[in-house]
Amino acid sequence: xxSLAEATGHAxxxxxxxxxxxxxxxxxxxKVSGSAILLATPPALLTAFVLAYLRFPGRRxxxxxxxxxxxxxxxxxxxxxxLLLSNQGPLGDWRLLFTQSAMVMGQVVLAFPILVAMGxxxxxxxxxxxxxTARTLGASLLRAFFMVLREARxxxxxxxxxxYGRIIxxxxxxxxxxxxxxxxxxxxxxxxxxxTSKGEFAQGIALGAILLLLAFTLNGILQHVQGKGVPST
Amino acid sequence: MSRGGHFHxxxxxxxxxxxxxxxxxxxxxxxxxxxxxxGENGAGKSTLLRILAGLEKPDGGSFRLGRRLYPSWxxxxxxxxxxxxxxxxxxxxxxxxxxxxxRLALGGQREGQEALIRTALQWIDMESFRETPARxxxxxxxxxxxLARAWLASPEIMLLDEPTANLDTESRGRTLELLRGxxxxxxxxxxxxxxxHHFEELAECRIDLHNGRLTHLAPRGAGTVxxxxxxxxxQGYA
Numbered sequence: 001x002x003s004l005a006e007a008t009g010h011a012x013x014x015x016x017x018x019x020x021x022x023x024x025x026x027x028x029x030x031k032v033s034g035s036a037i038l039l040a041t042p043p044a045l046l047t048a049f050v051l052a053y054l055r056f057p058g059r060r061x062x063x064x065x066x067x068x069x070x071x072x073x074x075x076x077x078x079x080x081x082x083l084l085l086s087n088q089g090p091l092g093d094w095r096l097l098f099t100q101s102a103m104v105m106g107q108v109v110l111a112f113p114i115l116v117a118m119g120x121x122x123x124x125x126x127x128x129x130x131x132x133t134a135r136t137l138g139a140s141l142l143r144a145f146f147m148v149l150r151e152a153r154x155x156x157x158x159x160x161x162x163x164y165g166r167i168i169x170x171x172x173x174x175x176x177x178x179x180x181x182x183x184x185x186x187x188x189x190x191x192x193x194x195x196t197s198k199g200e201f202a203q204g205i206a207l208g209a210i211l212l213l214l215a216f217t218l219n220g221i222l223q224h225v226q227g228k229g230v231p232s233t
Numbered sequence: 234m235s236r237g238g239h240f241h242x243x244x245x246x247x248x249x250x251x252x253x254x255x256x257x258x259x260x261x262x263x264x265x266x267x268x269x270x271x272g273e274n275g276a277g278k279s280t281l282l283r284i285l286a287g288l289e290k291p292d293g294g295s296f297r298l299g300r301r302l303y304p305s306w307x308x309x310x311x312x313x314x315x316x317x318x319x320x321x322x323x324x325x326x327x328x329x330x331x332x333x334x335x336r337l338a339l340g341g342q343r344e345g346q347e348a349l350i351r352t353a354l355q356w357i358d359m360e361s362f363r364e365t366p367a368r369x370x371x372x373x374x375x376x377x378x379x380l381a382r383a384w385l386a387s388p389e390i391m392l393l394d395e396p397t398a399n400l401d402t403e404s405r406g407r408t409l410e411l412l413r414g415x416x417x418x419x420x421x422x423x424x425x426x427x428x429x430h431h432f433e434e435l436a437e438c439r440i441d442l443h444n445g446r447l448t449h450l451a452p453r454g455a456g457t458v459x460x461x462x463x464x465x466x467x468q469g470y471a
Binding site for chain 1: 286287288314315317318319321323324325327328337338340382386388
């Protein structure tokens with residue numbers, strides 16, 4: 001086993017030399033997680049809006065359900081979808097298991113409750129007069145919806161970044177649904193798990209550094225935009 | 234309501250739990266009128282205005298806007314939201330500049346937007362505030378901006394909930410001047426207030442909401458047009 005210093009040096013070499021295999025893994029990670037966020041965000045925002053602005057039976061139950069789902073382990077999501085997508089499962093005919101689509105599905109399921117719960121909190125904090133003012137100014141339902149979303153944009157961006165941070169770093173669902181196939185479904189977390197199990201730390205450290213850099217970047221963006229927010233009155 | 238028409242509400246009822254807030258309320262608004270709505274705290278003034286603006290559902294009532302009769306609020310809602318503008322006691326300003334807030338009232342309208350915004354800013358004496366974040370304005374400036382934004386949305390009826398509450402004497406005077414301008418332009422005004430004496434010169438008639446019933450108090454008379462800052466007539470208003 002190489003020393004930590006040696007492995008870190010090697011990791012740096014891999015990153016700087018533009019190692020094709022390494023960057024392919026990074027590209028798959030961003031593609032899968034980016035697709036999942038793009039798919040999950042519109043319905044999640046709509047759900048958050050409905051929960052924040054409409055009153056209907058079962059609303060409180062739904063809010064606590066989404067809050068509970070925030071802490072569901074990724075591996076449980078992976079297992080559930082695995083059972084649904086496997087040959088014997090009800091969705092077996094779709095032939096999605098061990099594909100990027102299955103990984104996207106898993107990450108959508110993981111991101112959705114985060115987006116709904118945090119989005120609901122952000123929209124709830126917007127003054128109800130915003131919606132009424134938008135409507136009395138002649139805005140259509142859709143335009144009024146976007147006007148309210150804009151008022152909650154800092155909180156919504158925080159939800160988006162939190163959800164993205166969670167899914168790009170999760171290993172359980174991706175491993176079970178993607179199968180960790182090289183150049184196809186191997187993403188950053190599953191590659192780190194694999195390389196570590198083989199005792200090959202250099203690539204693991206390099207990929208870990210990318211995840212850390214991403215975490216710093218997302219956090220930096222969040223701090224920046226939240227600093228720009230003017231208190232609502 | 235077509236301009237030159239009337240706005241009529243009949244049989245309006247609203248109950249909150251066991252309390253009957255509005256009991257068979259009837260209201261008739263004439264064109265180019267300014268009506269003062271008075272009543273104690275919690276009498277239901279704001280609720281009445283919100284129902285008329287299509288923002289809150291009553292338990293019953295029919296509406297007539299111009300020549301069109303709507304047997305229920307649900308059927309009248311869209312027309313109400315189109316024709317009637319409701320201004321909250323503390324107007325909500327969107328997070329953005331003064332100009333951004335004004336542009337929201339113009340919606341998708343492209344033509345002449347710039348000229349309209351300039352006119353609105355001149356009208357409220359806030360040309361130099363164009364880029365100022367709306368939420369940093371003082372109470373009086375906020376009220377003026379809200380009135381300009383409401384004017385840009387071209388409502389036929391404007392319902393104002395305590396428009397001079399918490400304003401100092403100078404800001405109140407400027408707000409009243411703007412309200413006169415709106416009335417002189419032909420916008421029907423209904424002003425809910427605790428302080429009727431502030432609006433004595435502006436309102437032609439007064440209605441009082443008490444125990445869920447509206448009492449029409451004697452009209453002041455001629456409804457003299459007071460001196461007011463002139464707003465250029467917008468297209469469609471003439």
